[in-house]
Amino acid sequence: MRASWDTSYLSLPEQMYRKQKPIPVPKPSPLVLNTQLAKKLGVSFGSDWAEYIAGNKVSQGATPLTQAYAGHQFGNWNPQLGDGRAVLLGEVTGEFGRMDIQLKGSGRTHWSRGGDGRAWLGPVLREYIVSEAMHKLNIPTTRALAAAGTGESIYREEGPLPGAVICRTATSHIRVGTFQYFASRNDHEALEALLNYTINRHYPKAKNSNDFLEMAVQAQAELIAKWMGVGFIHGVMNTDNSHVAGITVDYGPCAFMDNFAPKRVFSAIDRQGRYAYGNQPSIGAWNMAQLATALLPLASNRDIAIESFTEIINGFEKVFDIEYKQVFSSKLGLPSEAESDFLTNKFLEMMAHENVDFTQSFRALSNPDIDHILRPHPEFSNWYDQWREVADISEMDSINPAVIPRNHIIEIMINQAISGNMDYFTEFHSALRNPYSIPKNLLFTIPPTPIEVVKNTFCGT
Numbered sequence: 001m002r003a004s005w006d007t008s009y010l011s012l013p014e015q016m017y018r019k020q021k022p023i024p025v026p027k028p029s030p031l032v033l034n035t036q037l038a039k040k041l042g043v044s045f046g047s048d049w050a051e052y053i054a055g056n057k058v059s060q061g062a063t064p065l066t067q068a069y070a071g072h073q074f075g076n077w078n079p080q081l082g083d084g085r086a087v088l089l090g091e092v093t094g095e096f097g098r099m100d101i102q103l104k105g106s107g108r109t110h111w112s113r114g115g116d117g118r119a120w121l122g123p124v125l126r127e128y129i130v131s132e133a134m135h136k137l138n139i140p141t142t143r144a145l146a147a148a149g150t151g152e153s154i155y156r157e158e159g160p161l162p163g164a165v166i167c168r169t170a171t172s173h174i175r176v177g178t179f180q181y182f183a184s185r186n187d188h189e190a191l192e193a194l195l196n197y198t199i200n201r202h203y204p205k206a207k208n209s210n211d212f213l214e215m216a217v218q219a220q221a222e223l224i225a226k227w228m229g230v231g232f233i234h235g236v237m238n239t240d241n242s243h244v245a246g247i248t249v250d251y252g253p254c255a256f257m258d259n260f261a262p263k264r265v266f267s268a269i270d271r272q273g274r275y276a277y278g279n280q281p282s283i284g285a286w287n288m289a290q291l292a293t294a295l296l297p298l299a300s301n302r303d304i305a306i307e308s309f310t311e312i313i314n315g316f317e318k319v320f321d322i323e324y325k326q327v328f329s330s331k332l333g334l335p336s337e338a339e340s341d342f343l344t345n346k347f348l349e350m351m352a353h354e355n356v357d358f359t360q361s362f363r364a365l366s367n368p369d370i371d372h373i374l375r376p377h378p379e380f381s382n383w384y385d386q387w388r389e390v391a392d393i394s395e396m397d398s399i400n401p402a403v404i405p406r407n408h409i410i411e412i413m414i415n416q417a418i419s420g421n422m423d424y425f426t427e428f429h430s431a432l433r434n435p436y437s438i439p440k441n442l443l444f445t446i447p448p449t450p451i452e453v454v455k456n457t458f459c460g461t
Contacts, residue, residue: 001052001059003043005090008098010063012197013190016182017065022055022087022165023107023117027151029054031121031164031422032128032429034145041145041169042094043101053148053167055087055106062090066109070184071177071240072290074274079184081177081240082111085118088173098201100173101145105165120154120161122414123459125425127166127251129413133405133432139226140219140247142170162418171247174198176287177240179294192298202245209295209305214312217288218319219246224284225323229331230404231257231358233277235267236459242287252459256404258447260351260358266407268456281324285316330399331362333391343387350377357447359404366396401435403444407454 009017030050038045051057058064066083073081086104093099104127105119128144135141150163174194182191199206206212223246227234234241235253243249253267262278270276275283292309299305329340332347351361356373364370365387374380409428416424431439438445448454 001043001045001049001057003041003059003062003090003092003101005059005061005063006093006098007063007065007088007090008197008201009065009067009088009091012193015068015187016190016194017067017088018110019063019065020087020109021058021064022103024056025054025107025150025152025163025165027149028056029149029151031125031147031149031417032425034132034143037143037145037169040095041092041099041101043092043145045146049146050148053103053146054150054165055103059089064089066111067173067178068111068181069175069177069240070181071175071238072180072287073236073238073240074270074272078240080111080113080181082181083109084112084115085109086173089167096171098171100170101167102170102173103165103167105150105163116154118150118152118154118163119165120156121149121164121417122161123252124164124166125414125417126254126410127168129410129425129429129432130251130254130405131168131248132429133435134232134248136433136435137226137230137401137404139230139232140223140245142168142247142249142251145169170243170249171245172198172201172243173249174202174244175240175249176242176244176291176294177238179244179291180239183294183297186297188297191294195295195298198244209298210308210312213288213292213295213309214315216244216246216291217312217316219244220284220288221281221316221320222246222323223248224280225320225327227280228277228324229327230401231260231277233257233264233266233275234280235265235270235275235457237275237280237283237287239287239290242284242291244291253457255407255454255457257358258406258453259355260348260361261355262348262352266455266457268458281317281320284320285313288316289313331396332365332387333393333396333399334387335390335392338390343383343390346379346383347374347387350374350380350383353377359401360445360447362400363397363402365391366393366400368393398436402438403431403435405432406444406448407457408448408452409444411454 028050108117145167152163153160154163203215241250255266328344
């Protein structure tokens with residue numbers, strides 16, 4: 001593995017990270033390599049690339065490290081989290097600008113808190129395929145560079161499972177929880193350094209913490225509106241999984257909805273429904289409020305800062321509503337001047353009432369020859385006539401995907417990979433690279449049968 005490493009995070013105070021190499025594994029084996037992404041990053045691999053992805057070899061010039069952060073997990077404060085199973089190999093600068101390259105599942109770290117620091121094959125392939133699908137759906141996200149097997153068994157509740165490591169890239173791995181970690185310790189030196197670093201890296205036009213917070217709110221609102229537009233449920237919107245630059249990070253028990261239900265939850269650990277599909281906007285605002293709180297120690301006048309920060313956070317809803325309207329107006333082929341709120345809300349209301357597939361419902365609208373799956377609803381015909389008067393369906397197939405990473409297909413893919421067959425992964429991944437086109441395998445576009453429905457997803461830790 002060759003790269004021109006330039007790890008700016010090392011310039012920050014030492015308490016913000018720990019230098020650490022990945023923990024070697026028994027028998028690295030190649031699973032999948034994203035050669036197109038590697039080229040754009042300026043990273044090259046030899047035939048022994050699995051040795052680097054699994055962590056047995058470290059690229060010359062790299063200084064691996066793990067990052068400190070804290071966070072609210074399901075609303076409960078945890079003062080110390082950090083990279084418990086991830087190692088930042090370093091940063092490279094290429095076509096996408098400065099990018100982190102990180103291994104996830106690479107063994108115990110200073111922050112592991114008793115965990116093994118490993119990942120098993122299922123969550124690794126899930127993150128790989130879902131993050132790359134999100135990228136193709138034009139949603140800000142981490143990217144998957146590669147995945148490798150480790151040749152060891154990972155023990156979870158299900159028993160022994162094949163180990164694996166994913167190598168992912170991101171514009172950074174700075175979280176709301178990163179700011180919370182240093183604010184909670186009254187470490188003003190690290191907090192100020194982090195703010196200046198983050199502004200320089202993500203929001204160079206920001207002149208102060210107010211600007212930074214306002215831009216972070218905008219980015220988070222845009223991201224969640226895009227999630228909503230594809231029926232995506234993150235599953236664990238903890239503040240340690242909330243990226244300050246508004247990218248999707250840490251795919252654990254995530255899922256794309258089949259049948260539309262605003263209260264849908266997939267995560268097996270979200271027993272209260274905190275991170276249900278319909279709750280994601282309010283949780284996004286809550287997370288931004290925690291970021292604002294973490295910035296307060298840097299304020300020269302706390303009262304003035306509280307007043308201005310409160311105004312910014314209270315503005316989240318308005319910002320989100322604008323982005324949400326834009327996303328769904330585009331999905332319905334509506335011009336900006338159309339009465340999109342009524343048309344969007346009524347369409348979603350009918351979808352929920354009829355318990356129909358989210359993706360197929362939107363996709364079918366652009367094909368008037370199809371007998372729409374909402375046809376039985378008593379209000380559909382009237383809605384359809386009103387919508388058709390103002391809608392332009394010519395671009396809708398380039399906005400509403402035909403294929404998404406459906407949960408039951410992912411489960412089939414994982415089970416086949418466990419048995420040593422990666423062909424299904426390759427075929428599914430190929431289809432997801434062109435999500436707006438009908439794939440050769442039509443099964444990838446079809447919702448699950450009742451016995452195929454996946455009701456729970458797991459984070460894999």
